[in-house]
Amino acid sequence: MNRVFKKILPGTMLGLGIMFWGASAQAYKVFVSNEKDNTISVIDSDSFKVIKTVEVGQRPRGIILSKDKRYLYICASDDDHVEVMDTETYKIIDTLPSGPDPELFILHPDGVRLYIANEDDNMVTVVNVNTGQVLVEIPVGVEPEGMAVSPDGKTIVNTSETTNMAHFIDTETLEITDNVLVDSRPRFAEYTDDGKFIWVSSEVGGTVSVISNKTRKVVRKITFHVPGVRNEALQPVGVRVTHDLKTAFIALGPANRVAVVDTQTFEVKKYLLVGQRVWQLAFDAEEKYLYTSNGVSNDISVIDVEDLKVIKSIAVGRYPWGLAIK
Amino acid sequence: MKKIIVLVLSGILFSGVNSCWAVKKKQTPEQVKIVYLTLLEKSRPKLSNLDLPIVNEGIQGGEIGIRDTNGTGRFMNQEFSLQTIKIPYNGDVIGTFRKLQKEGIQLFILNIPSRKLLELADLPEAKESLLFNVGATADRLRYQDCRTNILHILPSAAMQADALAQFLISKRWKKWFLVIGRREEDRLYAAAMRRAAKRFGGKIVAEKIWEYGPDARRTAQAEVPVFTQSVDYDVLLVADVIGEFGEYLMYRTWEPKVIAGTQGLVPTSWHRTHEQWGAVQMQSRFLKTYGRMMTPLDYSVWSAVRAIGEGATRTRSVKFRNIRNYIQGEKFVLAAYKGQKLTFRKWNGQLRQPILLTAARALVSVSPQRQFLHQFSQMDTLGYDRPEVKCEMQ
Numbered sequence: 162m163n164r165v166f167k168k169i170l171p172g173t174m175l176g177l178g179i180m181f182w183g184a185s186a187q188a189y190k191v192f193v194s195n196e197k198d199n200t201i202s203v204i205d206s207d208s209f210k211v212i213k214t215v216e217v218g219q220r221p222r223g224i225i226l227s228k229d230k231r232y233l234y235i236c237a238s239d240d241d242h243v244e245v246m247d248t249e250t251y252k253i254i255d256t257l258p259s260g261p262d263p264e265l266f267i268l269h270p271d272g273v274r275l276y277i278a279n280e281d282d283n284m285v286t287v288v289n290v291n292t293g294q295v296l297v298e299i300p301v302g303v304e305p306e307g308m309a310v311s312p313d314g315k316t317i318v319n320t321s322e323t324t325n326m327a328h329f330i331d332t333e334t335l336e337i338t339d340n341v342l343v344d345s346r347p348r349f350a351e352y353t354d355d356g357k358f359i360w361v362s363s364e365v366g367g368t369v370s371v372i373s374n375k376t377r378k379v380v381r382k383i384t385f386h387v388p389g390v391r392n393e394a395l396q397p398v399g400v401r402v403t404h405d406l407k408t409a410f411i412a413l414g415p416a417n418r419v420a421v422v423d424t425q426t427f428e429v430k431k432y433l434l435v436g437q438r439v440w441q442l443a444f445d446a447e448e449k450y451l452y453t454s455n456g457v458s459n460d461i462s463v464i465d466v467e468d469l470k471v472i473k474s475i476a477v478g479r480y481p482w483g484l485a486i487k
Numbered sequence: 488m489k490k491i492i493v494l495v496l497s498g499i500l501f502s503g504v505n506s507c508w509a510v511k512k513k514q515t516p517e518q519v520k521i522v523y524l525t526l527l528e529k530s531r532p533k534l535s536n537l538d539l540p541i542v543n544e545g546i547q548g549g550e551i552g553i554r555d556t557n558g559t560g561r562f563m564n565q566e567f568s569l570q571t572i573k574i575p576y577n578g579d580v581i582g583t584f585r586k587l588q589k590e591g592i593q594l595f596i597l598n599i600p601s602r603k604l605l606e607l608a609d610l611p612e613a614k615e616s617l618l619f620n621v622g623a624t625a626d627r628l629r630y631q632d633c634r635t636n637i638l639h640i641l642p643s644a645a646m647q648a649d650a651l652a653q654f655l656i657s658k659r660w661k662k663w664f665l666v667i668g669r670r671e672e673d674r675l676y677a678a679a680m681r682r683a684a685k686r687f688g689g690k691i692v693a694e695k696i697w698e699y700g701p702d703a704r705r706t707a708q709a710e711v712p713v714f715t716q717s718v719d720y721d722v723l724l725v726a727d728v729i730g731e732f733g734e735y736l737m738y739r740t741w742e743p744k745v746i747a748g749t750q751g752l753v754p755t756s757w758h759r760t761h762e763q764w765g766a767v768q769m770q771s772r773f774l775k776t777y778g779r780m781m782t783p784l785d786y787s788v789w790s791a792v793r794a795i796g797e798g799a800t801r802t803r804s805v806k807f808r809n810i811r812n813y814i815q816g817e818k819f820v821l822a823a824y825k826g827q828k829l830t831f832r833k834w835n836g837q838l839r840q841p842i843l844l845t846a847a848r849a850l851v852s853v854s855p856q857r858q859f860l861h862q863f864s865q866m867d868t869l870g871y872d873r874p875e876v877k878c879e880m881q
Contacts, residue, residue, distance in 0.1 A: 262771075280768055281775075283558065303558035304768050322765065323822070324559040325800065340562040342800065345822040346765075365822035391865055393827035415826070 189445060190248070191452055192233055192485045193461060194221035195478025201235065201246065202477040206445065209463060209473050215251045218244050223265035224483040227290070228272030233485060234290070236263040236277070243277065243288070248487055257293050260286035265349075265483075267308040267317065269332065276317050278305040285319050285330065297335055301328045309350035309359060311374065318359050320347035327361050327370075329377060339377040343370040349441075351400045353424075360409060362397035369397050369411055371427070381427050383411075390416045399441040403448055403466070410451055410464075412439040419453060419462075421469055433471050435462035443484035454481040516566035517805040521795055522587055523549045523788060524572045525598040525622070526580060532701060534730050539779070545598055545621065546571045547777045548785025552792030559800050567796060569596075581607060588612045593807045596640075596791045598622035598784065601632075608634040617811050619794070621787035625675060629835045630871040633878035638794070638814070639837045641787045644679035646870035647754040650842035650854035651747055652683035653868070655722055657856045660745065664720035665694045666736070668727040669701075676726035676749060687859075693718040697732050707735035715740040724748045752851055754842050757786035760850040761843055764826035790823050790838070797821060826853075830864075834873045834880055839866040 190212075191204040199221060203213040218237025225234050226248070233246040236259065243263060245255040259266075262281035269276065274296065277286045283303055287296040302324025309318040310332075317330040320343070327350060329339040344366020351360045352374070359372045371381040385395045396414030402424065403409075409422040418432040419439060436455025443452050444466070451464040455474075461481060463473040525545055549569045556567045572587070574580055580603050584595070593616045597604060601623035608618055618637045620628070624644045628637070642650075655661070663684060667677045677694075684691050699710050715723065715736075723740060725748035727733035733750030745751065759780040762770065769789075773781040781789075797819065798810035813819060814831070821829040825841045832839060844852045855861075859868045867873075 262768075281771055302562070303555045304765070321558070322768075323555050324562070325822075326559065326562060328562075337562075342559075342563075345797075345820050345828065365828045366820060367828065393864070393866075396827070 190487045191443070191445075191461070192224055192226075192248070192483075192487065193454060193477050193481045194224045194235060194483040196220055196222055196456075196480035196482040198478035198480070200478045201233070201251075202481070203251070204461065204475055204477070206450075209475050211475065211477060213251055214478065215246065215253075217246065217253060218242065218256075222482045223263070223278075224485045225266060225268050225275075226485050226487060228268065230487045233487075234266065234268070234275065236266060236483075238262050238264055238280070243275070245290075255293070257288050257290060258286075258295050259288065260284055260295070260298060264306055265308050267310045269310055270312065270314040274332070276308055276310065276319075278308050278319060280304050280306060280322075283321070285317070287335070299330060299335055299337070301330075301337070302326050307348055307350040307361065309352045311352050312354060312356045316374070318350045318352070318361075320350050320361055322346045322348065322364075325363075325366075327359065327372060341370075341372055341377055341379060343372075343379065344368045344382075348398045349400055351402060353402050353406055354404050355406060360400045360402060362400050362411065364396045364398055364414060367392065367395045367397065369400060369422075383422060383427055383429070385411075385413060385416075385420055385429060385432075387413075387416055387418055387432050390418070398439070399453075401442045401444055401451065403444070408466075410442055412442050412453060414438055414440070415457075417455075419451075419464065431469055433464055433469060435464070435471055436460045436474060440482060441484050443486050445486050452484050452486070454484050456480050456482065514564055516560065516564045519560075519565060519567045519594070519795065519799050519805045519810070520592055521549075521553075521567065521569045521594045521596060521792060522572060522592050523569055523596040523598070524574065524580070524583065524587075526574050526578070526600070526603065527576050529576050531729055532731075534702060535734070541779060541782065543777075544782055545784040545788045547773075548781060548788040549596065549792055551773060551776060551785075552789035552796075555789075556792055556796030559796060563800060563803065565799055565805055567792070567799070569792065581610070584610070585612060588616065593617065594795055594810070595619065596621055596788055598788075601625040601628050604628070604637065605632055605634070608637050615807065617807075617814070619791035621784060621791060626679065626871060629837050630876045631878055633835045633876070633880050635836075635880050637836055638791075638831060639835070640791045640794070641783070642756050642840060642842060643837065643870050644675055645682060646837075646840075647842060648676070648679035648683040649686065649869045650754040651752070651844060652680070652687045652689055653854045653856040653859050654752075654844050654852050655747065656687045656689060657858060660721035661689050662692045662719065662721045663689050663724045664715070664718050664722070664744075665691050665724045666714075666726065667694065667696050668729075668731055668733075669696065669698070670728065672728040673726040673749075676728060680724055680726065680748065692720050697727070699732065701731045703732035703735040707732070707739050711736055711739035712741045715742070715744070717741075720744065722747055723751075725750050752844055752846060754844055754854070755783050756840060756842065757781060757783040758843050758845045758850070760845050760848065761824070763850075763853075764824050766824040769824050786823075790821065790829075793823065794819075794821055827866075832867070832873075834876050835871065835878065836880065837870060839864060839869075841866065842869060 193202040219239035223236040235244040243257040260279040264280040266277040302321025304322035307320035344363035346365040369383040399412040411420040421431040437457035725733040798813040802809040
């Protein structure tokens, strides 16, 4: 508690948190990391315009908000650390150790433990965000990337791109309990809100595996087909499942589409045309809009979740990568 | 052979006991043994002081491939190992192969010339082997002399030429002046360029053999202007595989022209400028480990090891037949930092792959170019396509 949080009294912090939360019930901010620009773009949800561009460390990729949404954690991959940005002042107020080449990370529901995938080092590094201490390093497969945490906080799932596996890590014992083989180059993992399933996308394999948390087996594999788009271009990356568990959205990379999947039938209902090489996805708090980062066209697409229509594209920096919504 | 059988048997026993392969207890892992066999070349003339000699080219690509593959193997109770055999340029490839065969090796990664490769593939004892070609670019192996036990990891000369041709045509630089070196491999490269011209609508307006000797460093400024005078062309295409003169054409032509081929804008499977699609991870992993950049040969050996790894991982077996059938089957997919899945052409065993077009310090483009369409796979616009192939693999 003596690094970031020392600067503000916990009580005040809580008050501020509530105040900001209240103020942002309608208008909110979308943070976008621009991998090649070394910046974070801040988008205002009312105007869909970039209101601020913040210079950060080298090669920012994964970004995530603190539990109270006061701070944005940024994987500065080429600086080998995580930066902490104040989401009101846009100042980098601290850095956290991360292990080499941090790419993606996930914050434990306790708001304290940050699980970081070290892509160059075949490790998952666990950091206490309050003390800035590395708690442990867990060896995993080659080129770890995707990170997911179960809603009960008991399990972390990490995917490793070259090992082609989803590793299940017990957050108490810090041991790998299960290794589930999926198709080539797994990029992203997402727990459903009920904690029952994990969706893992395989970029080169071109599939999304749905893994049961109970049996730790692949129960369903989703494939894609878009008329006029060559098979090799269908490369699933980012995945988000709605809170009501009914619909999943899957970013299809260079196919420039987001697939909308019915989670009951596992059928693709619709393909939405977005920007080029769509990477990551993020819902706003009410799930009214889904934002997509498009790595080649350097913009963000906004999808109306109810109408399933793309309503806006917003130009940001070069190679927009991660998304976080306050 | 006996050793392998024992290991396989014990593997089956183990997997019977532990049918859930989430390995929790330590067991003796099942072994997959691979041999990388490389025929050393006669030493070449030293033509540049810039490139430090690489001692373990290819070998280190294989080593890192083993490390990556054991990343998966460790969780699946499989262990992969690579034995490297260097044979002197006049050494006995066939004898060495036979000896290794007797020891039970069936998976070979071969960096040997095409003639030797065929000789080896046709041995009766090679029938139950899988040979991964990482050294021979000859197109003949892909359209006429195909073998069911050979898989070509590296792109053929035609694939490279087609990749470059597509780019030049898309730029509408259609008039090509072909300069050919004095060596056999230069002639093969030139032949592939001629074929590519015909295929994509390029026109070879002039063809000349470079006859000014093997090292152009001190003489190029005087010779190249005269050599390239009074020809109306867009691109000077060079076929100089070992780099005797190609580097010295640039900036010295009579008119200001683009240079491409073995020098200038170069088609290749791997290059230090490549950083897309996760390649940056591979590059930095390699550099950190060996203190040098990965070369196309390293990349080919790495890919071959990874292909074998896929065969063992996906079938959850270390049996040769299972690995081979998987690699040659419909489901095989290789992730190799090219932005899409790589697969084998069933009709000649060639690995489909995008080809990089690169300058010395910047990647220029990646072929196939999008405007060249194909009814099955766009990657099949590069190299010999099914209707052009005379051999039958099945």
